[in-house]
Amino acid sequence: MAVIPWKPPAQMDYITKDNPRLDGPAKVTGRAKYAYDAIASKCLVGRMITCPYPNAKAVRIDTSEAEKLPGVKAILVEEGKVCRLAGEFVGAVAAVSADIADDAVRLIRIEWERYPFVTREEDAVQPNAPQVHAGNERPNVRVNDPDGEGDVEAAFQQADAIYEGTLSTQVQTHTCLEPHGTTAVWDENLEHLTVWASTQAVFGVRNDLAEFFGLEPHQVEVITEYMGGGFGSKLGGGYIERMAARLAREARQPVKLLLTREQEQTNSGNRPSARARVRAGATKDGKLIAFEAETSGTGGFAGGSGFPLPYIYSVPNWRRQHTDVYINAGNARAMRAPGHPQGSFIMEAVMDELAYRLGMDPIEFRIQNDPNETRRRQFRELAKRLDWDRLWKPGPDEGFPLKRGMGVGAAVWGGGGHGSNAEVEIHPDGSVVVRCGTQDIGTGTRTVVGVVAAEQTGLSPEAITVQIGHSTYPQSGSSGGSTTCAGVAPAVKVATDNALWELFLKVAPVLEASPEELEAADGTVRVKGDPSRALSWKEACAVLGQESVVGRGRNDRSLSSSGTAGVCGVDLEVDVETGRIHLRRIVSIQECGLVVNKLTTESQMIGGVIQGISYALFEDRIMDRMLGHQINPNLEFYKLAGPADMPEIVPIVWMEPESLARGVIGMGEPPVIPVAAAIGNAVRNAIGVRVNSLPITPRKVLAALGTEV
Amino acid sequence: MKEEKSDVRPESLSGEESPGDRFEISRRGFLKGLGGTAVAAAVFPKAAVSQEGTLRGVSVGSVTLRVNGQTHVIPRVEARTTLLDVLRNRLDLTGAKPICERASCGGCTVLLDGKAVYSCSILAMDAEGREITTVEGLASNGRLHPVQEAFVEHDALQCGFCTPGFVVAAVAFLQENPNPTLEEVKQGVSGNLCRCGTYTRIFEAVLAAAEKMRKGA
Numbered sequence A: 001m002a003v004i005p006w007k008p009p010a011q012m013d014y015i016t017k018d019n020p021r022l023d024g025p026a027k028v029t030g031r032a033k034y035a036y037d038a039i040a041s042k043c044l045v046g047r048m049i050t051c052p053y054p055n056a057k058a059v060r061i062d063t064s065e066a067e068k069l070p071g072v073k074a075i076l077v078e079e080g081k082v083c084r085l086a087g088e089f090v091g092a093v094a095a096v097s098a099d100i101a102d103d104a105v106r107l108i109r110i111e112w113e114r115y116p117f118v119t120r121e122e123d124a125v126q127p128n129a130p131q132v133h134a135g136n137e138r139p140n141v142r143v144n145d146p147d148g149e150g151d152v153e154a155a156f157q158q159a160d161a162i163y164e165g166t167l168s169t170q171v172q173t174h175t176c177l178e179p180h181g182t183t184a185v186w187d188e189n190l191e192h193l194t195v196w197a198s199t200q201a202v203f204g205v206r207n208d209l210a211e212f213f214g215l216e217p218h219q220v221e222v223i224t225e226y227m228g229g230g231f232g233s234k235l236g237g238g239y240i241e242r243m244a245a246r247l248a249r250e251a252r253q254p255v256k257l258l259l260t261r262e263q264e265q266t267n268s269g270n271r272p273s274a275r276a277r278v279r280a281g282a283t284k285d286g287k288l289i290a291f292e293a294e295t296s297g298t299g300g301f302a303g304g305s306g307f308p309l310p311y312i313y314s315v316p317n318w319r320r321q322h323t324d325v326y327i328n329a330g331n332a333r334a335m336r337a338p339g340h341p342q343g344s345f346i347m348e349a350v351m352d353e354l355a356y357r358l359g360m361d362p363i364e365f366r367i368q369n370d371p372n373e374t375r376r377r378q379f380r381e382l383a384k385r386l387d388w389d390r391l392w393k394p395g396p397d398e399g400f401p402l403k404r405g406m407g408v409g410a411a412v413w414g415g416g417g418h419g420s421n422a423e424v425e426i427h428p429d430g431s432v433v434v435r436c437g438t439q440d441i442g443t444g445t446r447t448v449v450g451v452v453a454a455e456q457t458g459l460s461p462e463a464i465t466v467q468i469g470h471s472t473y474p475q476s477g478s479s480g481g482s483t484t485c486a487g488v489a490p491a492v493k494v495a496t497d498n499a500l501w502e503l504f505l506k507v508a509p510v511l512e513a514s515p516e517e518l519e520a521a522d523g524t525v526r527v528k529g530d531p532s533r534a535l536s537w538k539e540a541c542a543v544l545g546q547e548s549v550v551g552r553g554r555n556d557r558s559l560s561s562s563g564t565a566g567v568c569g570v571d572l573e574v575d576v577e578t579g580r581i582h583l584r585r586i587v588s589i590q591e592c593g594l595v596v597n598k599l600t601t602e603s604q605m606i607g608g609v610i611q612g613i614s615y616a617l618f619e620d621r622i623m624d625r626m627l628g629h630q631i632n633p634n635l636e637f638y639k640l641a642g643p644a645d646m647p648e649i650v651p652i653v654w655m656e657p658e659s660l661a662r663g664v665i666g667m668g669e670p671p672v673i674p675v676a677a678a679i680g681n682a683v684r685n686a687i688g689v690r691v692n693s694l695p696i697t698p699r700k701v702l703a704a705l706g707t708e709v
Numbered sequence B: 001m002k003e004e005k006s007d008v009r010p011e012s013l014s015g016e017e018s019p020g021d022r023f024e025i026s027r028r029g030f031l032k033g034l035g036g037t038a039v040a041a042a043v044f045p046k047a048a049v050s051q052e053g054t055l056r057g058v059s060v061g062s063v064t065l066r067v068n069g070q071t072h073v074i075p076r077v078e079a080r081t082t083l084l085d086v087l088r089n090r091l092d093l094t095g096a097k098p099i100c101e102r103a104s105c106g107g108c109t110v111l112l113d114g115k116a117v118y119s120c121s122i123l124a125m126d127a128e129g130r131e132i133t134t135v136e137g138l139a140s141n142g143r144l145h146p147v148q149e150a151f152v153e154h155d156a157l158q159c160g161f162c163t164p165g166f167v168v169a170a171v172a173f174l175q176e177n178p179n180p181t182l183e184e185v186k187q188g189v190s191g192n193l194c195r196c197g198t199y200t201r202i203f204e205a206v207l208a209a210a211e212k213m214r215k216g217a
Ligand code: FES
Pocket: B097, B098, B099, B100, B101, B102, B103, B104, B105, B106, B107, B108, B109, B118, B119, B120, B121
């Protein structure tokens, strides 16, 4: 059957509308079972053993004391393992309780061969710095190939305004509230492994475990009904899942293994730092013509630190050279819009500084240099929503001690759909079951599945039984890159349409029509254009007798698209006596093609804004230079924005007809991108001087004010 | 009230190798060590086995907890075991979450005699004789509590991991302040953290729930 296009948005009952989450009741009552909850009382507790030194090798291991401890059921330690950060995993234990598992870890004696280490970028690049990967050839610094186009030197000659400066961003950790973790259960013959995993990739974990244990994929079952946040750090099967399964095999009992908060903070991924020495030039008529940047960043002991520059703006002449620096600290992983918030913070600062030097309105200057038509229109809408024309002044604000300021930033993202399959069953009793092996990482994917099936069948989303998060369901991609919605929604639509077709074939004779003439709408199956010839949904399904019908579908590119635009604006006050920032209002505008669920789309935007606030003002992984440990691997000193830090947040989903007509596009990531940039610019606007690095703490604000006088 | 024994751990975990059989030391000695003889009787009303042990002062005994209106006698609970641990790993009440396990995130919030507390930072034995309500105990007869209802309607949750803690905190807050301003709500739920970024939706939900409850929903 050929793929049928989406119906026009005006005729939709659920898509583009507000639909409460289908799993909301399970989540608010505590019924939702996460990886560590699944069989909580019926398993052993696993605990990771970690390396206490930032650069060391486990040369001798004595587990005899731990083995003697009653209640300890399995100990696995990797002799010879080389660790490049304080907190690296070297093994794990399983015991009858968490307390006893902790006791066992303390009783394990490991003799370490220690190497010199380095935990600061500025130290790591020195000619005789300790080598991060001591004992092999890998250097601390990787210089990437230069990038660029045009004649930068000549362009700077033409520039009427030039900005030069150094801007930087910190290392941010994902800080998932549900630490990485797994519950693993083997069958008696060790031929079948069931795993409840906190993952963004059900099939990724399955494949990894099958390969690791030499099993066929069907012998490993991965379940992720619910998971407590990943933000990119839970994209693959790895050490934790394998370790839980190994412990369970060793102990011959189910094991749940959850990282401690400290382990989660030190060793489960981060957004790399970024640093840029930039120079940029523009002409009087508001054209950005020259840009050059020397950049660097660290992704810890492994992982790159790349980020996009000159980001979204067109510059005919630019040059950029990036260097990755390695240090003895936790390694980078993809984190919500990898690279983009860093690039945005740097580039939007450049744009504002040039606008100030040209005496131009920063929004006007952006509109002149942004190649994207949608974003140019979004900037105009943003100005309206912020009352920009009336409120924005070049600054600094005259007020004392509170100075008010405004700033903006913008984002781009892909969001095209991944490969996804779905299956829809319509039963004679009228029940509808949709199965898709995707996972809901908090974005509302389960509800998306229900909403799409409801839209196609004419039933309500609550009437649809949605089954996701299981590796025995039809294969679907991992939830990364904002690819899930645009992969899953089309697959479910096609599967539902195919199931309906099977139903129509059976029902058509009863309604004395051809199957092509039928439609499912308003809880009925009826002849198009003749509502009098109709059966209720239940009556229609009863025609099936004993035989359910099944439809299968996969993502079809005609139903989705990629490439989205978004902008963000901030209105705030800075207290120049204390250095504190009081956020007043943040407006976020985001395009995402055909909006499947407006309510949860707005929630994603609000979430992006809040994470952006947290990144801009609070979060910072701090490493001790002398001991090589992370100083703040907890939630007291690794600060997340809290309820009291919240401004009014206004999410505006871009619902222009041309955008809705593009098909589904993912948008989970982009709303976080421009927030720190816009906050940085608003602070500069308020106080007349720029805080050049994130997070923008009161101390830095006061220091910046000090440099002004 | 009917007393029920509900040690849900399977044989293999509570069988002969269980810590309970080997770690017993004199409770009295242990508590004396803590300077707590006066409370000993209250904490362990039925003094059980008393036998000198050796291991780091660990003491084990049964604990009786009133949770969501039901009485549970939980055998072999170590003195150092937290309420959160017992709720989750002995009673399978997994709504309260282990997130920071040191009183800084609110993910493990439960009501103790009606007041919101961090169950990760309370010993199970200290919760004896108190009325404990977990998120699982808020809905009655299959009907969501108005706070729960408002959380769903206002989409005040994403991954949902922090949600039980916020729901319980909000219920306790509204009991103290049934007619709060937005500013008061912000302060009222400030003992909790969310990583997905749901705060402003939570404020809306709490304000809406307050209104519902005032109208007697
Ligand atoms: S887990 Fe108890 S406060 Fe964080």
